[in-house]
Amino acid sequence: MKCLVTGNAGFIGFHVARTLLERGDSVVGIDNVNDYYDTSLKESRLRELDAVAGKQGAEVEYQFYRGNIADRALLDRCFSEHKFDRVIHLAAQAGVRHSIEHPEAYVESNLIGFANLLEACRHASSPHLTYASTSSVYGGNTTMPFSEDHSADHPLQFYAATKRANELMAHSYSHLFRLPTTGLRFFTVYGPWGRPDMALFKFTQLILEEKPIPVFNHGHHSRDFTYIDDIVEGVIKSSDQIATEDSNWSSAAPTPSSSNAPYRIFNIGNGDPAQLSEYIEALEEALGKKAIKELLPMQKGDIPDTHADTRKLQQAIGYKPGTGVREGVENFVEWYRSYYSV
Template sequence: MKILVTGTAGFIGSHLAHRLLDRGDDVIGVDNVNDYYDVNLKEARLARLLDKPGFTEVRQDVADREAMAELFREHQPERVVHLAAQAGVRYSIQNPNAYVDANLVGFMNILEGCRHNNVKHLVYASSSSVYGANETMPFSVHDNVDHPLSLYAASKKANELMAHTYSHLYNLPTTGLRFFTVYGPWGRPDMALFIFTKKILAGEPIDVFNHGHHKRDFTYIDDIVEGVVRTLDNVAEPNPDWSGENPDPGTGKGPYRIYNIGSNNPVELSRFIEIIEERTGKKARKNLLPMQPGDVPATYANVDDLINDVGYKPSTGVEEGIANFVDWYRDFYNV
């Protein structure tokens, strides 16, 4: 197939593009390669893709309406995986406008491109952060998620609502994927595993929020990619049992689906740090701090729908996943 993937200089997007190219798909990769974090890392991810047949690189911003409309007209993708976004819970407190431009305007341009060019399936990244103030564990896609705790989370919830509208109005099949704390080789420098590994190896202290009592459903990158590919191949369909009297948030009357992709096995942050210490062979110097604004104490994914609909459940343990990351980090940065 010809598949448009946005965010191909990013962590998940670059891994996904490799997977699709390896199975024989053509990939049109879109990224504006912004400087939210180290551009050199983004360029290194892209360089590995440029060597592969079937990959077309397009450098532009998904928030550029005319450029995105022209891209869809020119390439006519059969399916779209939209991963480009302004990421980060904490950064959304510092720079909220970036989230409106990338996550709302950018997503609108993707929806319009799909609508006007007969795209057969749109899969897009949502986030576990949409669960916000919810405390019933594990988080289910059938739960109400109307209480986000950050603008980032609100923008991802808005994406789900926008997708639902397009599925309903234009019969556009859309599938939203709520990713749970993705980690692994080529990961983002603003995330805990990268920061902790870098500082522990350098002998620098690490900031440990909520005194290390956070629990996160850490999900390894290969498991995320497998979930994306399986849902991409499983085109969203209407739920024939959907009722307005008892509306199900995870499905719709139109071809609309939401899935969690998480390990279904939360790990406490203090244990996560211990595993990094074991793999690096160095003890962490910890600066224990209270919880930050916008953070939630725990995430835990119910993945029953993913199992039932596409026959998949993430399975990589944190010990294996962290080991793979630390090995990659040492090799990439010559540490």
């Protein structure tokens, strides 16, 4: 197949694009390589994708567009030059706390950019759009585990609000234009080639430098930490299986995660949350070094706990995560030491 992967210089987008290339699919990527975090890491990911594509032979095509999905002309050119079998949308302005200070970046990428992509998919009659949402949409909900049938209408930060908006925008296109869409609510993704603004990356750097790590909420909150390989498997299998109408859906008692349109939403997480303190212990073991902890109160906009109910995704595609926190953290540390020659 030929797949468009937006955000392919980013953490998850890079891994998805690499896995598609390795299985023999052609990939077209779009990324603006912005400076939200170290661009040299993003450039390294792009070079890695070039290398992987080069090993696949002439039958596998890889092309990269450096640009912003908020640029409608760029997307129109990309869709006019290629006929995509699948579109996997992973480009976004990420970061929960960054959205508090810079909401305009989230409007441009997560709202305008997503609207442009929906229009491009509509006019190209794309067979299936799979896009990234977030566990942060559950916001003020404290019922665990988070289910796709729960309300997601009380986001605690603007980032989550834009992602919830994406889900609603996708439904309107699925309903009006029968565009098949699948939204995936990611739960705390980590692993090799991860983002420097995420806790695991920052903690590793600080512990090795023998500097204090900021432990918010005194380490008492829990996260459904999900290893990147498990995420990638779920993304690709979800993309492969095109969304269809739910024949059991009722307008009198509407289920939030499906529709009488070709639309669906899934949680994609590990399903086995761990305390932040346990996560830090796993990192200390992998590094062979104790952390200096600076215990701090909860940050503004944070959700105390997350726990994914992944039964719908299991039933739909056979999703079953297989990497525990200790193994995943060890894999990250091994990559970090190799990449930074530590």
